[in-house]
Amino acid sequence: MQLVQGISAEDFKKALSIGRPPNxxxxFPNSNALIVSGKVIDQAMIKKGNAIAIAASVRNGFVIKGAMKAAQRANAAILIEIAKSEGGRDAYCAVNFWNMALLVDQICNEEGITxxxxxxxxxxxxxxxxxxxxAKTEIVSMFDAGVTSIAIDASHLPDAENLLASIALNQYVPDWAGYETEVGEIKGKQGLSTVDEALFLIRGLNAHGIFPNWIALNNGTTHGIEASSAGIQVGLTGRIHEALEPYKVSGAQHGTSGNSFDKLREIAQKTRTTKANVATALQMVSWGLTVNEYGNAQLDENGNFIKLQDHGIEDDVWSEMVSFAQEKGWRGGDFKKLNRPFENRLLSQPKAIRERMIKDVEDFVYGLITDVFNGGDTAGLAIETILKAGSYDPGPxxxxxxxxxxxxxxKIREKGALINSDKGPEGDFED
Incomplete structure (x- = not known):
């Protein structure tokens, strides 16, 4: 077991004893995996300054292991996540809300990740x-299964209903858990979030004693493999974060695929963002597809994905996946639906193939942590947060x-009716 740099064996043992939430x-009573509240990760990034934690969306187990190995290599605190569309009850991935913690715990103990x-x-x-x-029963079941942080996303609703839904469901989220809220559904350059919308949501939550760690915005980006013509609006993001400063809420950046590394570095340096989701790029990297700096899989002249030799899955498995997708009429972003039907096929590949899938993800995530998001050497800061609090809950x-x-x-409905904003077009913008 490789200890976190700068942390003694005694301090790690103490953090393991007091830093893991009750669930x-x-x-995992006998585990050496330091699974913590999302609050701890947020505070570690704040302590370092201009640092963002990778929130790796784990559409398969190879992504979990690769991301965790990258975090250990970078000495970085990390979030492992999956969205409701990816891992909820009607999801397209085998990894889900209810087995994610089990998989992470197993990998940490197998690989000596601390x-x-x-x-x-x-x-x-x-x-x-x-x-x-x-949600009243499902959220409880997710925490029973090891979730330690949650994003309740009612941004699809009008502003007042978003706030009221968030208030109603807060009682089902443990006080110690990390908490993310959202204003403005992620739709690219349409329906951009405003200062007034964000303030309305955060002020209303504050009045009810709810103090989010993060707020996600529609700040010009999009989910999936399609790059927005505008991309992340750094100035808008910074203005909203500044307006929310009295409420001590950090930013969560969604839809990082489709934005250049320079744009993502700018988010780290010029905003209060401490969490960034990376999903589609990690799926594509694990499969061995050509991915550019923007995290988008590249296409050939016929509009097909480009499979790299000696990377990712076996070539014959990729051919099977492509044929399956063609039979279903799936193209582009629809390839995400291949995750669940091909999970066991991928797990049955030779060890050397499985290991190169993991290594490709590890190298990609390591570069993001160390060269883009300034998230390296934050593991010790997270452990120091636990030791200082003397608890798994550092408090609000x-x-x-x-x-x-x-x-x-x-009054929430009265105030909400006065907000003048453009929510953008209707449609399914999830990934």
Whole structure:
């Protein structure tokens, strides 16, 4: 077991004893995996300054192992996550909300990985009243299975209903857990979030004693492999983060694929972002497809993905996947739907093939951590956060500064009706 740089064996043992949340301690009583609250990861990035933690969306187990090995190599705290569309009850991946912690714990113990890692349920979407009722039991089940951080995403709803849904579901999220909220559905250059929308959401949550670690915005980016013609709007992001400064909420950057490394470095240096999701690029890298600096898989003259020799999955397996996709009429971003039907086929490949898939992901994530997001050497800072708090819960960063009497259900709806904003076009923008 390789200890975190700058942390003694005694301090690591203490962090392991006090730093794992109750659900993790119960699930994995004899584990050496330091699975922590998302709060710990956020505070480590703040402590380093201008640092962003990778939140690796793990559409297959090769991505989990590659990302975790990269974090250990970079001495970096990390989040392992999956979104509701990827790993919920109707998902297209075999990795899901309920087995993610189990897989991470197993990999950490097998590989001797000791860096702190949070298990994040990303984009837990709320689009209608039925979703709220379902969430009341489903969120609890996810934390029972080892989730330590969650993004409740009701951004598909009008502003007032987004806030009210977030308030209603907060009681099902443990106080110690990392928490992300969202304003403005991720739609590229349309329906960009505004300062007024973000302030409305965060002020209303604050009045109800809810203090998010992160807020995700529609700041010009998009999910999936399609690059936006505009990309991340760094200036807009910075202005919104500055307006939210009294509430001590960090930024979460979604849709990093499709943005250059220089743009992502700018986000790290010029905004209060401490979490960045990386999903589609990691899937493509694990399969051995050609990916450019923007995290987008490259296409040949016929519009087909380009498979690299001696990288990723076996060539004959890739041919099977392509044929399967053609039979289904899937192209481009639809290839994500191959994850679940081909999970066992990928796991059955020769060891050398499986190991090169993992190594390709490791190298890609390591470069992002160290060269783009300034996230290296944050593992020790996360452990120091635990030791200083003497607990798995470092507590909220903010305090209540809003008057609850001004944020009743009736007044929330009145205030929400006054917000003038463009939510962009209707449609499915999930990935």
């Amino acid at each position: 993790i301690a119960k699930l 860096v702190p890692v949070a298990i994040h349920a990303d984009h837990y979407g709320i689009k209608k009243d039925k979703d709220i009722d379902q 960063k903010a305090e209540r500064i809003e008057d609850p009497a001004e944020w009743t259900t009736e």
